[in-house]
Amino acid sequence: MPLTPFHLAVPVCDLDAARRFYGEVFGCAEGRSSPHWVDFDFFGHQLVIHYQAQSALQQAAQxxxxxxxxxxxxxxxxxxxxxxxxxxxxxxxxxxxxxxxxxxxxxxxxxxxxxxxxxxxxxxxxxxxxxxxxxxxxxxxx
CATH class of the missing domain: 3.10.180.10 (2,3-Dihydroxybiphenyl 1,2-Dioxygenase, domain 1)
Incomplete structure (x- = not known):
């Protein structure tokens, strides 16, 4: 069976930095966006970055x-x-x-x-x- 693209949404605490990272560093084409999210063609898959303020737990936990x-x-x-x-x-x-x-x-x-x-x-x-x-x-x- 041929593979179909996946969709993945991830939180980012700095939308502009993440937008540059996925767009410029990876060279991913940007799709739709709003002031709070951006979607990218991530190697043929849909990756969406959503702004979310980073919680203290997220900052401490890796x-x-x-x-x-x-x-x-x-x-x-x-x-x-x-x-x-x-x-x-x-x-x-x-x-x-x-x-x-x-x-x-x-x-x-x-x-x-x-x-x-x-x-x-x-x-x-x-x-x-x-x-x-x-x-x-x-x-x-x-």
Whole structure:
């Protein structure tokens, strides 16, 4: 069955900074907007950023989960990209001076599920992961 685009709405505490981040750093085309939200074409999916003042709990809480010897931020979202597209994105993010939570790298090299992955935060602390599989057919391989 062909995949259809997902829709994801996330809170941002600085609408202008988040708009620049997704529009300029990622190069996502902007869709509809209002003074309180903006939607983007996020690699063919609909990502909507909604202004929401950051609560004290949100400011203090960033949960992490151990995965293969690394602490990854939870929750997080992102996209599985084609191998070349992932590498181009990693270079684009580096060129924009993005600080990574987990630097771009390869996991399970030469093994089932070999994948490229990177983690970063948007200006409002939303965690993103981008990954790619050397063989996309191994996306759900055990």
């Amino acid at each position: 949960a992490f989960s151990p995965v293969d010897g690394h602490d990854v931020p939870v929750p997080h979202f992102g996209v599985v990209l084609e191998w070349g597209q992932w590498h181009a994105l990693a270079e684009r993010l580096r060129a924009h001076g993005i600080r990574f939570v987990l630097e771009p790298g390869i996991r399970f090299e030469g093994l089932v599920g070999e994948q490229a992955t990177m983690f970063l935060l948007d200006p409002c602390g939303n965690a993103l992961e981008f990954k790619s599989f050397k063989d996309l057919g191994q996306l759900f391989a055990k």
